[in-house]
Amino acid sequence: MTSDQYPHLRRLRRNATLRDMLNENRLAASEFIYPMFVVNGSGVRTPIEPMPGIDQISLDIAVEEAQRAMEAGVKSVLLFGIPDEKDATGSGASSPDEAVQRAVQAIKKASPETYVITDVCLCEYTDHGHCGIINGNDVDNDATLPLLAQTAVSHADAGADMVAPSAMMDGQVAAIRAGLNEAGFSDTPVMGYSAKYASAFYGPFRIAADSAPQFGDRRAYQMAPNQGREAMREVEADLDEGADIIMVKPALAYLDVIKEASMRFDTPLAAYNVSGEYSMIAAAGQAGWLDRERAMMEVLTSIKRAGADLIITYSAIEAAEIIAKG
Template identity: 55%
Template sequence: MRFNRHRRLRASGAMRSLVRETHLLASDFIYPLFIVEGTDKKVEIPSMPGVFHFSLDRLQEELQEISALGIESIMVFGVPEEKDEQGTQAYAETGIVQQAIAKIKEWAPELVVIADTCLCQYTDHGHCGIIKDGVIDNDPSLELLVKTAIAQAQAGADIIAPSNMMDGFVAAIRQGLDEAGYEQTPIMSYSVKYASSFYGPFRDAAHSTPQFGDRKTYQMDPANRREAIRESLSDVEEGADFLMVKPAMAYMDIIRDIRDHFELPLVAYNVSGEYSMIKAGAANGWIDEKQVVLELLIGFKRAGADLILTYFAKDVARWLQER
């Protein structure tokens, strides 16, 4: 009787490593940073163990650790003390993200600095745009998002990452950057962003929970698959340089769909709820954190992601160094 002996290639660790199809590298990761105003602040976020709020004067030590681990890219989120209806701190020259970007480029010029471009952390209502008659008004919101992107580029951001899901946001920001002289600054579009229940811990971290309603009129319905192709196609046509799927864990089919349809670099956002669930499970002894995280991130890459935005980046980079 003849049959295939697939186990020949699984006989030892060395053999399995030899034929392994998908690999994780520290350079695959984008590590999120939360920057707050004030001084001498390194405060752990209660719902995200191991993730901290940093004031500018405590940021340099964190950058040194990130670089030493071989992580090459970071995403900067700002948490301002002052919020208003227009989210003016998002695009103020002295806004916390603009200050942080300038300091990061001074202290760690080797890092690729990606600026999250949204208004929700900066508005007193917690939505990603301007409110008119109780509705998020798309086109006036674009004007403020363009101002925010330009301010971030002026501060030194290497990549602009708009996460707001307004219609036409890539086209508006691309035109605004070009006209301001930043035609070489890439756009990493949150092209496929679902109205997900996995964002809870992030909203605690960024103080960005909507004060009324929800974001379902501009973020995508989790039930929709073909819509992700339409959204990504619009962003490609409007000038995006990267595409992103957010969240990642429950949306690996979407990651594969986007990879199959488009050639741009693809980012999977391993979001806060995914992170916190694993941390909670590991803290209770229910799962092996290291093995689960490595399996999950390999899954994102196997599905088609080129880059992974993850709060696990430092942990995984350490594990890879230990190997």
């Protein structure tokens, strides 16, 4: 075969400027959401061993981190709280004195332009580590819904710009939407953890948030990894209940689900680049097995290419700084 008998695709790759001009998928810092683990107190920065560079932080440091993110171009944060005490019903989740509520107030006061999203779940606040009220050995779906709604309202009352229910209880978006509307927060959007899988990639998060189940697991309410069509039903249910943004979690092992959801639904789509995805790249980078920065940016690009409009990632600030350098 002669050179005039096959397409010359390499012609468009030979020059760095041309490659940049033809870039099909461009990451932007404004599309990132930076998760933070907040605790009460001040001056607290406790390293999370399986997540190098990520810490449990007190309110004052959360303010500094939110401002650092904003300076890098990351305009939104997602807050997870680690309470001082836990109980069987996760009653602290809706307390105005808990870390999430207080961090929302502190961040919005210091940096009003930061868009603050709060995770709405009970797993960090229950002594059994499950995402709802326990009845026997099961999580009672309907008994959990009012507590989730109450928690979401407490976050909105503290000044949260958006709430993100992650418990995977049927009807949670509808219950939260109704609770917000009734409390006068009809303009507060809801980002549903719509297709949330029972994934091994959550391991480091459970250490970070001290939220591992004390018995059983979460496969009775989170999705099985082998399910694809079911994910579309979950997304559709969240939209029917009033979700403003949908989410797929985790991201890297579920790029096909992200792609399918992006093609099927004309709704903003977030994807969560979860703790295990972050940790395995960080660990391999520390061991010298791969180029950490390149691998990180490649993964984030794959999530964008699959169809995500927003990416929740622990790499948000670092990635934004890399993007800024060009």
